Amino acid sequence: xxxxxxxxxxxxxxxxxxxxxxxxxxxxxxxxxxxxxxxxxxxxxxxxxxxxxxxxxxxxxxxxxxxxxxxxxxxxxxxxxxxxxxxxxxxxxxxxxxxxxxxxxxxxxxxxxxxxxxxxxxxxxxxxxxxxxxxxxxxxxxx
Amino acid sequence: xxxxxxxxxxxxxxxxxxxxxxxxxxxxxxxxxxxxxxxxxxxxxxxxxxxxxxxxxxxxxxxxxxxxxxxxxxxxxxxxxxxxxxxxxxxxxxxxxxxxxxxxxxxx
Numbered sequence: 001x002x003x004x005x006x007x008x009x010x011x012x013x014x015x016x017x018x019x020x021x022x023x024x025x026x027x028x029x030x031x032x033x034x035x036x037x038x039x040x041x042x043x044x045x046x047x048x049x050x051x052x053x054x055x056x057x058x059x060x061x062x063x064x065x066x067x068x069x070x071x072x073x074x075x076x077x078x079x080x081x082x083x084x085x086x087x088x089x090x091x092x093x094x095x096x097x098x099x100x101x102x103x104x105x106x107x108x109x110x111x112x113x114x115x116x117x118x119x120x121x122x123x124x125x126x127x128x129x130x131x132x133x134x135x136x137x138x139x140x141x142x143x
Numbered sequence: 144x145x146x147x148x149x150x151x152x153x154x155x156x157x158x159x160x161x162x163x164x165x166x167x168x169x170x171x172x173x174x175x176x177x178x179x180x181x182x183x184x185x186x187x188x189x190x191x192x193x194x195x196x197x198x199x200x201x202x203x204x205x206x207x208x209x210x211x212x213x214x215x216x217x218x219x220x221x222x223x224x225x226x227x228x229x230x231x232x233x234x235x236x237x238x239x240x241x242x243x244x245x246x247x248x249x250x251x
Contacts, residue, residue, distance in 0.1 A: 003243055005176035006236035007229035011195035012154040016223035034147035053153035059223050066223070073221035076212025080222035081158035081201050087149035094148040101145065113181060114155045115196045130221055135155045 011115075014048075014055035015083055017130060020072050022047060022060045024127040029056060032102045033085070033132075051085050073128065082123065082131035090120045090136025099124065107131075111142055118142040156190075156197035157225050162214045164189060164202045171198060174244045175227070193227050 019025045026047065029035045035049035035056060045063015048055050059066040061073075096106055108123040117138030126132050161167045168189065171177040177191035177198060187205020190197050201208035203215075229237075238248060 003240050005174070006233055006240050007176075007231055009176060009194035010228035010230060011193060012157065012198075013226035013228040015154065015157055015225035018221055018223050032147075034149075034151060051153060052151035056154075057223075069220055069223055070218025072219065074216075074219040077214060077216050077219060078211050078222075079160055079215035079220040081160050081199075081208065081211055083157045084155035086152035086155045088152055089149050091148060098145060098148050113190070115192075116155070128221075133155070134149070 012054060014057055015080075016057040016059055017080075018059050018061050018066055018069050018073055019128055020061060021127065022058060025058050028104075028126050029058070032099070032104060033134075075129070080130065082133055084114060084121070084133035084135045086114070086116070087134050087136060090134075092120065092122065095122060095134065111139065114138075154196060156199055157222075158188075158199040158201055159222075160203050160208050160211050160215055161200050162203060164200060167200050169244075170246065171200070174241050174246050 029049050030037060035051050038048040038050045038055060040047050043064065045060050045065050047058040049058065061067065061069065061071070092109060099106060104124050106122045106124055109121065111118050112121040112135065114121070114135045119138040119142065120136040121133050123131055123133050168179065168191070171191050172179060177193050179189065180192045180197065181190045182188070187202055187207045189200040191200070203209060203211065203213070242248070
């Protein structure tokens, strides 16, 4: 008989991004997107920012943790295509205008399927080229 | 500068570029216990549910995964790792259950 996992999954907890320029990444995730600094472990080279209920961890590649992953992320051959953050309200014009103030371009927008169903979303690039999606609440008309 | 026109709730999904979809589905579904929720074969996107969130698999030979160029190599990754919340956490039980399905553990 196939053994079942001895646990239940709650969901994602955090993800860890390898980066080159921590200051630029911190500005984007905190000042632009609105994450807050949770913890900074300089010894390990781990900078943790909170995105709602979860954490996005930034690991500079020249720190203790980051060195384990070898060179800086390549332009291609990446393991992470993108990740998405849930936001509580979604007004595309407002988002576009807000992100424009920070010179962040929306590279794609449209309804997408996510963990809570299909809803509006936008894609942008962080300062090091990782694709970040902001995902609005599911749209009842699309589900 | 104005304030963000939203509040963040948390992560929604991560999309992993992969080479061998079958072995990835075996790991995420048979070992970890995710369930296959949706698949878009035209796009090449296979979505498995991990509790409240999704882990999406994008094979590099299919249209979506092909956007990121060559397959991920041994290093130069953009993502160090990601974490899934589980409960309960019984180290020994997890070790036994996952190794019985061919998964190996790495020391952390």
